[in-house]
Amino acid sequence: MRPDLRRARCRSAVVVGVLAAGALAACTGEAPAPAPPAAAVAAAWKPAPADARSWAPRPVTRGGLSTVAGQRGGTLLLHTQHGDVDFWSGVNLGSTTPGHSPGELSITRDEYRRWFTQMGEMGVHTLRVYTIHPPSMYQELKAYNEAHRDAPLYLVQGVYLPDESYLRSHDLFAAAPTRAMTAEVRDASAAVHGDLTRAAQAGRAGGTWDADVSPWVAAWIVGVEWDGQATPASDALNARQPLHRGRYFANTADASPTERWIAARMDELAGAEAARGTAAPIAFVNWPTADPLRHPAEPLETEDAVGVDANHVLPTRAWPAGTFASFHAYPYYPDFLRHQPSYQGTGDAYVAYLLDLKKHFAPHMPLMVTEFGVPSSLGSAHAGTNGRDQGDHSEQEAMSMDAAMLRTLETNGLAGGLVFSWVDEWFKYTWNTLPRQAVVDGERRSVWHDPLTNEQHFGIVAQDPTKVGQRVPWESRTGVQRVAVDQDQSWVYLTIDLEKPPTSPVRVGFDVVPGGLALPGSATRTSGVNDYAVTVDPASATATMVVDGAIDPVLLDGLPAASVPKPAVDGWSLQRLTTNRPFVLPLTKQMPPAEFLEVGRLLRGSWDPKLAAFDDRTTWQLEGRRITLRLPWSMLGLADPSSKTAVVPESGRPVGVRVDDIGVVVDAGPGGTADLRIGWDAWNRATHTERVKAGVQPLIDAFVAVSR
Template structure:
């Protein structure tokens, strides 16, 4: 389910046929009509390359074209991409929103289900004067390439050629694709011809550098490729010759439909043709896949270069001084701007587009970048400002397009620094704000209570919840009147009513959480008090603006994985003892320790605290809205929402938490738990008096109630679809730009 804007209605065309006196009605696809130029033999061209630019045929002439776009994934919350659950109504609504943002093109990575192409044709039939174009990607056999390490393997080539053929026929509405079990591929009858709305092709995915090196090494004598429409250039590597053939097959297959469109292959910084002398990791600069080593020989629509360029990866963006020589509009040394300039300068005889860029709005962080452009850690507003800044830089440097990653948030995504902590086959069922990859979208897919419970210190939202959707936690403690709890796919929510208003200058608020046997029964924060059961995690609200989540040292995943299991991080063995009394910051790794010979030079291990909890309001209608706001206090009322993974959950949908058990491997075991037990108390900063844990010592935590919930499955997942603040910031940036910068 989802909560969203009201859908519009689609009017379908009818054809009437009289058969034997009876009247039969069929729904007929609208015919795509776009202005195009014709070349020899009636072949149509709408877009073509000309020197270093891409041009569009419009108003009976060729005009410079700048692609302002968004990438679009294939999943919605509760589903994995292979399930292809996005409906035709979703697409119709999204297309309107995308054009309203100022974009003129959508990029998709692979063949989507027929509803996508149908919706696009129907949408454009209603917007003939301003159609929305798309870039069609062709997914390369990524797994087979990495497993076999040889692009010339006949099975790999056969599979890729089949993908190309299916992609072209699907775009032109000329194929029935049978469902393949466990393939994750789209299937169905493709009858809508979306070809006239195609802007270009991008063939393949990001190339694994080790695979490229081994392909080159194992096929040294492969001949230059001389195809009908594309060929390899002198000096091309074996892998580039293979790519020339794949691009040529794409062109030849499309030519059968009487159309030509510009073609590129997918590429990224890791396999670009530039030198990155300050890059520590050898694999990130070991081989290039050079677009200039392929040329069009009989393809009027032309050929261009396509790159994914993010500001935080590889690490040279942060550490390489040779990429910090240019200043941005604010007068700051900027590695992203420097890189864009150098890459554009290298491709000085062909058009080039940045087809992925962006930063995610998330609690989690996976890499750090210059000027704060980290891979995560941003709120929705910060995300928009950084995305818009990069968009403008791409345009200023004379590129032919900037395609933002991405349109919608996708919950199923994984990230290298949280994937050890979650349950892979259930990632799509919950909103993990520590997994930054799930939150690149400008269309937010928020958990279901996002429009019900607003973190603002106002308890009236809770009155609107059904009694079955909230639980009163029975607590007889000084300082607390009552505590309520509820949850959704993203958070545990608490409403705490204190006996009196609290001033942070005089008091600190602590919320301890017990999910498993073990943890800390004593700690400095308890001021000498002890508990009869241990706490796994602890929240401290000790000042006006910031709170923080801490984790018991013997439960701390970070120390256990990178210290005890991987022997990378130094730690005191006493920290891993039960009831160590130590709560540590909640951290994620952002870069590994790199040493020769794996690295050109030693590069230290890096991690970052992600347990910070911002005070603010999560009400999007409030002028002070902050998407990362986690708590607010007003008077004697505290509202707080706590991300599931910060509480130790590997999958809240099945009540699975990470265990204390040492498996003897670099894998964590998940165990089913009953729920979460809350242990709240207050400390007076002047007297160090503990309020709320009165009575016997040890305090009987075991008698406090658990907050429990029912397991949920994909059909139970609900979510709120809403444009982020970044949507409106990108809207302003995109509407400022109409044409490319001419040289």
């Protein structure tokens, strides 16, 4: 991802999810309801077949330290009772639930218990977390593993940088981030051994960790995705910092200052583990922005400005468990994936890139893709390789793509693949919807779920908002006979009943910011209107959604004026998301045009997950004389529906406007008209239900296949 996408990962506290399936559960975001009976989800997917082999740990002792996993050259081995496993498959689990920021670490004991069971049922063997979770996570993991001795969940424990002030100071060696990380690695070691008590602080868990899960700790991953601007600046500032020559980890002679800092932290973690008699492979987080390769075709300088190389941070003979290269690698970003000549014509540029990385680290360093996946969202933020875009996938498509990528990682000899993520995360944001939401405190993102923000839809388990209940603001004996309205924390629902099936286009206009209401096709338009509109055409079986060109949200995306799509002659613009700005390609000096996803071309179909034809991107239906619309709040110009705040572009900048309600006009031509208003109550609390996403079976099958 590019730097302006980077914080779509929400570095404030870190966390990604792991696959959640098995039994559906109704949750409120604060106190989850009991999971429904297993029969309620039996038809959704089949549990992975029981494995006759034992996956119980078979630790070995080397150098006086007990290790359940270790590096052997370019291979990473998990020592189990049925033999050594050389490909690790699993999922990433974040630390939050709807209605909460990551730093609140809001996952409950019941959720951990349910999710671990579901992971096991899906054939997951490896669970990665990004930070120290509350004590209940380790207690539940120990209880699960003791109850499933032959099929435990192995833990890849992350140690996140608690103080990210280096992003502002450009000094990773400053006292604040260094002291914070040194304390965090020691606390993380104590936590997994059930030997930690600490007070809760903002952004970190507190309590007493008394569950020893160290027998199942397969690996450690420390650090963050290194920033493409702050990292080289910190390296320049700290050029005189000495190489780290520790007891357990040391630098090679050509290590950068950032690599020296990382080596010291990995050495501190190894020392804490060795003091407890255990060892496991230790790696650090990395991503394509800071990979050690050169990408001359990359159009964004910050995406190829620094290399952080695992080959420069190596274990000493005193650390028997070794290390590996850990990469978050997705098939849609950075742009060099689509433009680097050596990757084109290979059949799969994403795989070509991973093989390039593997070659760099071979033969002495295993490579594991510790984050990969595609989101099942209506919106997208970037075009990807082989159709694997950063969004605009049905749930079935996303699950199949994740499954295929997992199999590909195994086929090409990588050390493992961990799917991102277990559950959808409402707090996330992404570069092309952030400007539309920037007028509101970012903490409010977690209380509503935006279908256009792809980062909120990576989960194997969906976190669906719950409807408030239908009301009927319009009724008539003739023409437009009835308009019913409902809403949840993602969508506004309109059910329009006509006297007769429509034979000509039906137009629905929305006056969001008061200023007069117009409709597409009107002979005249009121100056200064701030409108959105949908046209349903029964003849062509299409529906489109447009916005007044003067307030088109694309105007907030920082595009050159020539790249902004021009409104139609009547002043309306098709609703779009920018998926790439125009950039000069350094090798050819060409400038491809800006790229857009036309979200205004509405998708017809079913949004009922109980039906085989379900597609969560669908937004309209026409059956006889009934039209049903399901429109994202964000496509109605709401920056934050929970606080009833709309966004209006003014001179390229977002301006927030409080709205009390939305005026709606239905014009069915000869079929009559309706004039009504949609009102709703502001909210401060997320309400949701949990559901395994449609089409998960191929992913379950892939987990099984790569584990054989």
